[in-house]
Amino acid sequence: MPIQIIINLIIAVLWMFLFESYSFSTFFIGYLSGIVLLLLMERFIPDRFYFYRLWSIVKLLFLFIKELIMANIQVVKLVYSPKLKMEPGIIAVPIEVRTNWEITMLANLITLTPGTLSVSVSPDNMFIYVHAMDAPDADEVIKEIKGTFEKAIMEVTR
């Protein structure tokens, strides 16, 4: 993957020299044409084209923003309702991601999603303990975390 980024940067700089205008917009156009060139020559360069990974990072970012807005709407609903109807509890969620970076991302995502707050990580990195607003439907919480966030994170890192 690093070699592809270097090739892309070289194409962009080459583009700037060919046009003899050294501004950011020329660099950007050169970078875009570099992406197109790399996409056309995907068969000849080693490793998967890095733009796919970039695309999954963008998808993860949008998931993050969507969940953050949903979580805020839920908090607003809870705060302005006259009676507090919730059954909080701490749920152990088994996780498959192993590296520190992935676990940090997952814990951050969990904290910013509706009704969940990451409290602790077990010492052997097997479980993440989640404080949920509605503990009785624990299976749904686990399914959502594993199906949506963990999958999106693993798409970026693996």
Add this chain to the structure above:
Amino acid sequence: MKEIVISIILIIGTFFLFSGALGVFRLPDVYTRLHAASKSATLGVAGILIAAFLFFWIEQNMVSGKLVLGIIFILMTAPVSGHMISRAAYQKGVPLWEKTTRDDLKSSSNKTNTRG
């Protein structure tokens, strides 16, 4: 028109901040309060920063990188602080709300202590 859009984003941001503060006031224990604090503070501050960014961009034609960086750092740091406060509270033994239905961490923490 521009002023209206910017004002609406500002009002949304402050509304979420206000709801978060009200949540901290109303909810029963540390953990449920952190739910309100960590989520609405993030979106509230991000909304205000986005409004400021749009204002500088439209009115003064200036792209302010500092405001974008502020949004990114708020998104990264607010959940970490929420996680750390709740973890510290649990290890210090702050009690859960009496209507709490389950506690998986309790059964595991007498076997092994959670990581520092």
